[in-house]
Amino acid sequence: MEAILEKLANPGFDLDQVRSDFAYLELPGPIIYLDNAATTQRPNQVIERMDHFYRFENGNPLRGTHRLGTTATEAMLESRKKVARFIGSKSEKEIIFTRNASESLNLIAYAWGLNNLQAGDQILITRMEHHSNFVNWQFVAQKTGAKLAFIELTDDYQLDMQDYRDKISERTKIVAFSAASNVLGTIPDAAAIICIAKEYNALTVVDAAQLVPHTKVNVRELDCDFLVFSGHKMLGPLGIGVLYGKAEILLEMTPFLYGGEMIEYVEDYESTFAQLPYKFEAGTQDVGGMVGLAAAIEYLEAIGLDKIAAYETALTDYCVAKLEELPYIEIYHPQQGAKGPAIAFNVKNAHPHDVATILDYHGVAIRAGHHCTQPLHRYLGQNSTNRASFAFYNTKEEIDLFIEALEDVKKIMQIDI
Amino acid sequence: MDLRQIYSQIIIENSRSNKHRNEMPDATATERGYNPSCGDDIHLSVKIDNDRIVDVSFTGSGCAISQASTSLLCGLIKGKTLEQAKHLVETFLGMIKGEITDDDILEEELEDAIALKNISTMPQRVRCAVLAWRTLDLIIAKQTGTPMTE
Numbered sequence: 156m157e158a159i160l161e162k163l164a165n166p167g168f169d170l171d172q173v174r175s176d177f178a179y180l181e182l183p184g185p186i187i188y189l190d191n192a193a194t195t196q197r198p199n200q201v202i203e204r205m206d207h208f209y210r211f212e213n214g215n216p217l218r219g220t221h222r223l224g225t226t227a228t229e230a231m232l233e234s235r236k237k238v239a240r241f242i243g244s245k246s247e248k249e250i251i252f253t254r255n256a257s258e259s260l261n262l263i264a265y266a267w268g269l270n271n272l273q274a275g276d277q278i279l280i281t282r283m284e285h286h287s288n289f290v291n292w293q294f295v296a297q298k299t300g301a302k303l304a305f306i307e308l309t310d311d312y313q314l315d316m317q318d319y320r321d322k323i324s325e326r327t328k329i330v331a332f333s334a335a336s337n338v339l340g341t342i343p344d345a346a347a348i349i350c351i352a353k354e355y356n357a358l359t360v361v362d363a364a365q366l367v368p369h370t371k372v373n374v375r376e377l378d379c380d381f382l383v384f385s386g387h388k389m390l391g392p393l394g395i396g397v398l399y400g401k402a403e404i405l406l407e408m409t410p411f412l413y414g415g416e417m418i419e420y421v422e423d424y425e426s427t428f429a430q431l432p433y434k435f436e437a438g439t440q441d442v443g444g445m446v447g448l449a450a451a452i453e454y455l456e457a458i459g460l461d462k463i464a465a466y467e468t469a470l471t472d473y474c475v476a477k478l479e480e481l482p483y484i485e486i487y488h489p490q491q492g493a494k495g496p497a498i499a500f501n502v503k504n505a506h507p508h509d510v511a512t513i514l515d516y517h518g519v520a521i522r523a524g525h526h527c528t529q530p531l532h533r534y535l536g537q538n539s540t541n542r543a544s545f546a547f548y549n550t551k552e553e554i555d556l557f558i559e560a561l562e563d564v565k566k567i568m569q570i571d572i
Numbered sequence: 573m574d575l576r577q578i579y580s581q582i583i584i585e586n587s588r589s590n591k592h593r594n595e596m597p598d599a600t601a602t603e604r605g606y607n608p609s610c611g612d613d614i615h616l617s618v619k620i621d622n623d624r625i626v627d628v629s630f631t632g633s634g635c636a637i638s639q640a641s642t643s644l645l646c647g648l649i650k651g652k653t654l655e656q657a658k659h660l661v662e663t664f665l666g667m668i669k670g671e672i673t674d675d676d677i678l679e680e681e682l683e684d685a686i687a688l689k690n691i692s693t694m695p696q697r698v699r700c701a702v703l704a705w706r707t708l709d710l711i712i713a714k715q716t717g718t719p720m721t722e
């Protein structure tokens with residue numbers, strides 16, 4: 156606990172300065188925002204960057220034969236380069252902009268899954284996937300006859316690596332897993348999972364929606380085939396997401412969406428398609444979102460992702476320790492291994508929605524529900540849970556207020572445990 | 573507003589009450605009420621004899637507000653005719669929408685279910701409060717052909 160308190164007192168960056176960048180903290184309230192896994196807040200720098208784009212750089216990207224078309228095209232290119240560097244991709248051609256992680260995962264399912272899988276193949280996912288990395292594979296399995304299988308969890312809410320080894324085989328064509336659970340906080344050993352998949356020549360899809368905001372991710376070190384994330388969970392605007400794919404795989408794939416800007420030659424009855432990444436970006440793209448995402452990356456990098464990860468881990472560990480002191484709380488969060496800044500819990504004898512309503516009354520924003528993970532919740536034996544999730548602009552004091560508010564939940568719901 | 577006006581004694585007690593919580597194998601009609609976004613999930617059963625609800629019960633799970641509301645509904649409509657029950661559905665929904673505010677009328681008709689009145693100020697919880705009432709409305713509509721209340 157001492158080390159945790161020390162880290163919380165000295166995060167290694169200027170927490171007050173950071174907090175002054177987030178306008179929601181100026182709302183009368185206060186608002187203790189602990190729903191960062193759903194979507195983060197955005198610092199003024201991101202909003203100002205987008206504002207500048209729309210005011211002074213706005214034209215239709217890739218089509219402009221004039222100055223403002225060129226500035227929009229440059230803004231797009233610069234943003235793409237920034238994203239590529241941020242995740243360690245060797246070329247911005249491997250960065251496809253989408254609307255969010257869900258769209259990226261759909262792109263893989265439609266453009267790769269439907270064309271490369273058949274009866275007898277296996278798609279291997281995990282028990283803790285978000286519906287975005289679950290329902291898309293159900294769809295592909297139903298269409299192609301491939302079989303869907305699930306890596307189960309251990310008693311400590313970790314991926315069961317033995318179960319993984321037992322289930323993977325020559326028939327496994329793709330292994331798709333989240334690099335950080337949006338419910339449990341579990342961070343599985345992605346490198347090990349990918350390494351094993353390679354032994355069987357299976358492609359790997361990393362759902363990094365919850366990992367990229369929290370810690371440094373490098374696609375070349377991981378050597379994954381695909382990796383996806385959403386801008387809005389990492390300080391960027393709503394509506395912009397990323398698909399990273401290895402160039403050699405993307406080149407072989409057919410497009411996902413058809414339309415303008417993704418073509419090369421259009422004949423009457425057939426067309427050829429544009430180079431990477433444009434082949435996968437049909438229609439006028441959201442450059443406002445791209446520059447916002449690039450500004451978010453700049454913001455994160457200016458603080459340093461190593462510092463962010465260490466501080467968010469301290470917040471999480473502190474909160475877990477505090478929750479563990481409350482006998483009426485049940486926690487779903489691993490004890491061992493790496494953990495992301497999300498904690499699922501329940502107040503015994505109180506429904507999560509009642510808990511969330513009472514906390515909201517105290518200005519504490521958390522999530523209640525199944526968090527788009529119904530199969531995981533069936534495994535947990537819970538219809539729904541509460542979830543607190545942190546970002547580097549949260550503070551120890553905010554967690555203390557959250558814990559205090561839980562005491563009021565206990566009182567109001569008349570829980571005598 | 574004080575939270576205790578929402579989570580009042582009546583609501584807490586009714587949310588935990590098992591008085592009307594049981595299966596009804598010989599029900600005239602059973603309908604499911606489900607809120608996919610939050611997971612409130614109930615089955616409401618009624619036994620109807622000569623246009624009169626002679627028995628009513630429910631099974632399921634959900635938040636305190638949905639469960640209390642369902643329990644209060646059961647207590648209120650048992651013994652009522654379908655026509656009277658329809659009127660109560662209209663009054664309850666009117667209260668939650670903030671269209672019927674006269675406490676004398678509400679108390680007279682809805683009895684303890686007036687405890688849910690303040691939900692009208694919490695838009696994110698309205699669906700929990702009305703779940704059972706909309707389910708009953710569906711049963712009545714199927715039985716009598718009267719259109720469901722908006």
Ligand SMILES: Cc1ncc(COP(=O)(O)O)c(C=O)c1O
Nearest residue numbers: 255256257285287333337364385
């Ligand atoms: C692990 C994980 N994957 C995928 C998603 C989907 O993200 P989006 O809704 O931005 O597409 C989420 C968001 O909740 C998530 O937490």
